[in-house]
Amino acid sequence: xxxxxxxxxxxxxxxxxxxxxxxxxxxxxxxxxxxxxxxxxxxxxxxxxxxxxxxxxxxxxxxxxxxxxxxxxxxxxxxxxxxxxxxxxxxxxxxxxxxxxxxxxxxxxxxxxxxxxxxxxxxxxxxxxxxxxxxxxxxxxxxxxxxxxxxxxxxxxxxxxxxxxxxxxxxxxxxxxxxxxxxxxxxxxxxxxxxxxxxxxxxxxxxxxxxxxxxxxxxxxxxxxxxxxxxxxxxxxxxxxxxxxxxxxxxxxxxxxxxxxxxxxxxxxxxxxxxxxxxxxxxxxxxxxxxxxxxxxxxxxxxxxxxxxxxxxxxxxxxxxxxxxxxxxxxxxxxxxxxxxxxxxxxxxxxxxxxxxxxxxxxxxxxxxxxxxxxxxxxxxxxxxxxxxxxxxxxxxxxxxxxxxxxxxxxxxxx
Amino acid sequence: xxxxxxxxxxxxxxxxxxxxxxxxxxxxxxxxxxxxxxxxxxxxxxxxxxxxxxxxxxxxxxxxxxxxxxxxxxxxxxxxxxxxxxxxxxxxxxxxxxxxxxxxxxxxxxxxxxxxxxxxxxxxxxxxxxxxxxxxxxxxxxxxxxxxxxxxxxxxxxxxxxxxxxxxxxxxxxxxxxxxxxxxxxxxxxxxxxxxxxxxxxxxxxxxxxxxxxxxxxxxxxxxxxxxxxxxxxxxxxxxxxxxxxxxxxxxxxxxxxxxxxxxxxxxxxxxxxxxxxxxxxxxxxxxxxxxxxxxxxxxxxxxxxxxxxxxxxxxxxxxxxxxxxxxxxxxxxxxxxxxxxxxxxxxxxxxxxxxxxxxxxxxxxxxxxxxxxxxxxxxxxxxxxxxxxxxxxxxxxxxxxxxxxxxxxxxxxx
Numbered sequence: 097x098x099x100x101x102x103x104x105x106x107x108x109x110x111x112x113x114x115x116x117x118x119x120x121x122x123x124x125x126x127x128x129x130x131x132x133x134x135x136x137x138x139x140x141x142x143x144x145x146x147x148x149x150x151x152x153x154x155x156x157x158x159x160x161x162x163x164x165x166x167x168x169x170x171x172x173x174x175x176x177x178x179x180x181x182x183x184x185x186x187x188x189x190x191x192x193x194x195x196x197x198x199x200x201x202x203x204x205x206x207x208x209x210x211x212x213x214x215x216x217x218x219x220x221x222x223x224x225x226x227x228x229x230x231x232x233x234x235x236x237x238x239x240x241x242x243x244x245x246x247x248x249x250x251x252x253x254x255x256x257x258x259x260x261x262x263x264x265x266x267x268x269x270x271x272x273x274x275x276x277x278x279x280x281x282x283x284x285x286x287x288x289x290x291x292x293x294x295x296x297x298x299x300x301x302x303x304x305x306x307x308x309x310x311x312x313x314x315x316x317x318x319x320x321x322x323x324x325x326x327x328x329x330x331x332x333x334x335x336x337x338x339x340x341x342x343x344x345x346x347x348x349x350x351x352x353x354x355x356x357x358x359x360x361x362x363x364x365x366x367x368x369x370x371x372x373x374x375x376x377x378x379x380x381x382x383x384x385x386x387x388x389x390x391x392x393x394x395x396x397x398x399x400x401x402x403x404x405x406x407x408x409x410x411x412x413x414x415x416x417x418x419x420x421x422x423x424x425x426x427x428x429x430x431x432x433x434x435x436x437x438x439x440x441x442x443x444x445x446x447x448x449x450x451x452x453x454x455x456x457x458x459x460x461x462x463x464x465x466x467x468x469x470x471x472x473x474x475x476x477x478x479x480x481x482x483x484x485x486x487x488x489x490x491x492x493x494x495x496x497x498x499x500x501x502x503x504x505x506x507x508x509x510x511x
Numbered sequence: 512x513x514x515x516x517x518x519x520x521x522x523x524x525x526x527x528x529x530x531x532x533x534x535x536x537x538x539x540x541x542x543x544x545x546x547x548x549x550x551x552x553x554x555x556x557x558x559x560x561x562x563x564x565x566x567x568x569x570x571x572x573x574x575x576x577x578x579x580x581x582x583x584x585x586x587x588x589x590x591x592x593x594x595x596x597x598x599x600x601x602x603x604x605x606x607x608x609x610x611x612x613x614x615x616x617x618x619x620x621x622x623x624x625x626x627x628x629x630x631x632x633x634x635x636x637x638x639x640x641x642x643x644x645x646x647x648x649x650x651x652x653x654x655x656x657x658x659x660x661x662x663x664x665x666x667x668x669x670x671x672x673x674x675x676x677x678x679x680x681x682x683x684x685x686x687x688x689x690x691x692x693x694x695x696x697x698x699x700x701x702x703x704x705x706x707x708x709x710x711x712x713x714x715x716x717x718x719x720x721x722x723x724x725x726x727x728x729x730x731x732x733x734x735x736x737x738x739x740x741x742x743x744x745x746x747x748x749x750x751x752x753x754x755x756x757x758x759x760x761x762x763x764x765x766x767x768x769x770x771x772x773x774x775x776x777x778x779x780x781x782x783x784x785x786x787x788x789x790x791x792x793x794x795x796x797x798x799x800x801x802x803x804x805x806x807x808x809x810x811x812x813x814x815x816x817x818x819x820x821x822x823x824x825x826x827x828x829x830x831x832x833x834x835x836x837x838x839x840x841x842x843x844x845x846x847x848x849x850x851x852x853x854x855x856x857x858x859x860x861x862x863x864x865x866x867x868x869x870x871x872x873x874x875x876x877x878x879x880x881x882x883x884x885x886x887x888x889x890x891x892x893x894x895x896x897x898x899x900x901x902x903x904x905x906x907x908x909x910x911x912x913x914x915x916x917x918x919x920x921x922x923x924x925x926x
Contacts, residue, residue, distance in 0.1 A: 106718065107718075107720060107729070108537075108550070109537055109547045109548065109549075109550060110537055110538070110541050110547070110688065111533070111534040111535065111536070111537030111538035111539075111540075111541060112538075112688075112690070112729070113534075114529060114530075114531065114534050115529075115530065115533075116529065118526070118530075118552075119526040119528075119529050120526065121526070122523075122524055122525055122526030123525070123526035124526075125526075126525050126526060132524045132525070133524065133553070133554055133556070133559060134524075134551065134552065134553055134559070134563070135523070135524060135551070135552035135553075136549065136550070136551055136552075137533075137549065137550035137551075137552075138548070138549055138550075139548055140718070141548070143637040144548060144549070144636075144637070146637065147635060147636040147637050148549070150635060151566075151635065166698065166721065167698070167699050167702075198899070199897070199898045199899055199902055200897065200898070201897075214631065214635060216629065216631035216632065216635075217631065217632060217635055220562060220565060220566065220629060220631075220632055221559075221562040222558040222559070222561065222562050242721065242722070242723070244723070244898060244899060244901065244902045248899060303527075305527070369812075371791075374795075375794055375795055375797070375798025375799070375803075375807075375810075376786075376791035376792065376793070376794025376795035376797075376798060376810055376812070377791065377795045377798075378791070379786075379790055379791025379794070379795075379812040380789075380790055380791035380792045380794075380795045382790070382791075383790025383791060383792075383812070383814065383904075384790070384900070384901060384904070386865070386866055386867060386900055387867065388790070388814075389814055389815070392790075392814050393814060393815045393817070393818060394811070394812055394813050394814050394815060394818035394822065395790075395791055395810075395811075395812030395814070396809070396810075396811065396812070396822075397784075397791065397794040397798070397809055397810030397811070397812065398809050399798065399803075399804055399807050399808060399809050399810070400804070400808050400809060402808070403808060403809035403852065406851075407809065407811075407822070407851075436821075436822075437818065450801070451801055452801060452802065485799070485801055486799060489795075489798075489799070
């Protein structure tokens with residue numbers, strides 16, 4: 097089974113937005129073991145959309161269109177798909193082929209159709225035209241362009257249908273992937289410790305990836321069924337855990353803020369944060385997790401020095417002597433926040449996110465992160481992050497969550 | 512003149528990397544006034560690369576391939592391009608069609624060729640086959656995949672050749688786009704007020720787009736030069752401003768948080784935020800702007816009821832009588848934050864971000880946003896946002912920034 101993604105939108109062609117939807121879908125297809133040989137991008141023009149969707153149907157079995165589904169005049173995906181499948185598709189959200197939109201208003205489409213490819217086109221494409229020119233079944237899926245809507249509809253509507261379809265057609269074999277997530281170690285350092293696995297493993301393959309403040313290894317096994325794939329994955333994962341265990345915070349699509357939240361929940365303990373350079377991002381990550389009110393008590397975004405004194409009780413003398421970006425200030429922020437909120441745990445950040453404000457002694461990217469806990473111990477780490485303002489803020493936020501994770505797990509507090 | 516970008520690389524199809532090169536090139540082409548109707552992505556497979564490049568040559572005048580130029584075994588772009596133009600292309604960096612690589616080692620290609628499109632393909636694509644089936648001149652450009660190499664080669668080698676070519680063919684002319692950004696009005700309501708412009712305007716065209724908590728109109732004019740394009744754009748933009756002025760917060764790549772920050776900076780006034788349901792996101796948006804410390808004093812993320820009392824002085828009786836999600840609580844939060852921080856402006860949010868915690872009376876998505884200012888006036892808006900937790904938080908954050916913008920501009924406080 098081969099899939100093809102058709103991204104629709106003139107703003108994509110003009111470079112006004114980056115096609116993150118295509119990346120998301122490509123990852124999802126890879127995890128399902130569905131190949132993807134082509135991707136197309138086309139503007140909001142009915143004729144060209146029809147041509148692109150038809151071409152995709154000729155050479156692929158699953159055609160996924162994104163964008164062009166909303167209520168405005170340039171939303172033409174439904175009409176283009178109707179032209180390709182040769183039947184009318186109403187806008188009725190109760191139509192049998194409509195996919196519910198859990199986030200927005202525009203419904204998606206799931207349409208199965210018989211398509212007879214044009215031999216001339218197949219020749220151009222280098223496909224064997226005699227064999228393929230027979231009628232074939234093609235599934236057309238139309239998803240909305242806004243990423244949150246696309247992901248919601250994919251997860252709730254498309255994925256279950258695809259899985260059922262793969263089972264029904266007995267699509268031979270499975271590809272099972274497992275992602276292992278690391279924090280507190282760079283991609284190069286991580287890879288250096290598993291280079292033999294990355295270079296020599298064939299099944300499963302082991303591939304490293306880097307993100308802001310974290311990195312990942314993806315193990316991918318091909319086997320007859322899921323159980324056989326798991327048997328291939330298990331020893332390689334065990335070896336990776338032996339070598340890199342303390343930096344592993346989760347697997348799959350685990351998020352560091354959820355892992356930390358779960359640890360707090362299990363202990364029945366609560367958290368306060370005191371942020372300077374991360375400017376609310378640490379609280380935002382934590383509260384992005386549903387149910388975080390069960391362990392997150394409050395946050396202070398103490399941007400000014402006066403707010404560090406008034407909200408957290410950081411002594412004026414400390415700020416006057418050191419400035420805001422120094423270890424004693426980070427410690428005082430965490431301890432002051434814990435005292436003010438009356439909870440078990442506090443995390444603080446203070447640093448220079450840039451692009452301005454750096455000096456030779458305190459360069460852009462310098463960040464102190466302190467954690468204080470119910471044992472009365474306050475630990476503090478000094479970091480020097482590279483990148484632009486947003487990158488430094490994201491890396492500092494990940495490091496703050498990791499510092500808390502390590503304290504909650506009783507791992508060494510400083511690295 | 513129409514260009515087509517062909518991105519080459521299996522890792523793109525697998526979603527392992529995001530195609531930022533295509534975004535860069537699309538922007539560059541738009542600035543040159545070169546249209547771009549299609550983009551293709553294809554893996555490292557010679558036959559499929561030939562098919563994609565040939566298709567691009569049939570329907571476009573400038574074919575730009577990225578990736579697949581390096582020394583490794585899967586770098587096949589040169590061979591595929593040779594197959595399409597029908598002549599050998601050596602790897603000699605001194606060949607007349609070689610483009611120097613100022614950053615890396617692999618040279619690029621600039622090849623002009625005569626191509627005779629296949630009428631069957633043109634028919635499929637909806638192009639007039641009689642007119643176009645004649646031989647046509649096509650420029651093929653191959654650029655390396657690493658973004659730094661691509662940008663270096665584009666700037667130093669391709670851009671001068673393209674500009675010379677545009678002048679020589681008299682195709683010089685520009686496309687000028689302007690994006691107008693709206694907040695506080697939905698895409699459908701926005702479009703309803705300018706539907707005649709969206710449907711009838713030819714030059715400039717007017718196209719609507721939606722994002723989380725904001726929407727946009729893009730005006731695109733084609734003209735001989737930039738000044739002539741501006742003359743076409745001005746009356747349409749003026750008409751849009753007349754109809755929708757109060758919802759316009761900026762143009763181009765303006766961000767709402769920067770616009771609000773600039774208004775505060777101009778007045779020399781300061782801001783504190785008090786967040787419940789947005790959980791730090793409002794502070795994070797504001798502090799994502801470089802220099803925001805000049806007007807952002809502090810933020811309170813008062814997630815628990817106790818923190819609303821202790822940090823903001825919200826009366827316990829109020830919380831007991833109403834719960835946290837009610838207008839009087841939002842007002843007390845803003846007023847308490849302003850008092851605590853001793854600054855001119857305070858914004859508060861309280862609501863139910865979900866997915867749990869909703870009731871019939873207080874459903875998920877219900878959010879109150881209050882603003883209090885130096886005039887002592889506190890205004891409050893009630894919203895009901897749709898979407899998942901993250902979407903509701905983003906929409907509430909945009910609405911909070913908009914509420915402050917409207918107060919700073921003296922626009923009506925409630926809608």
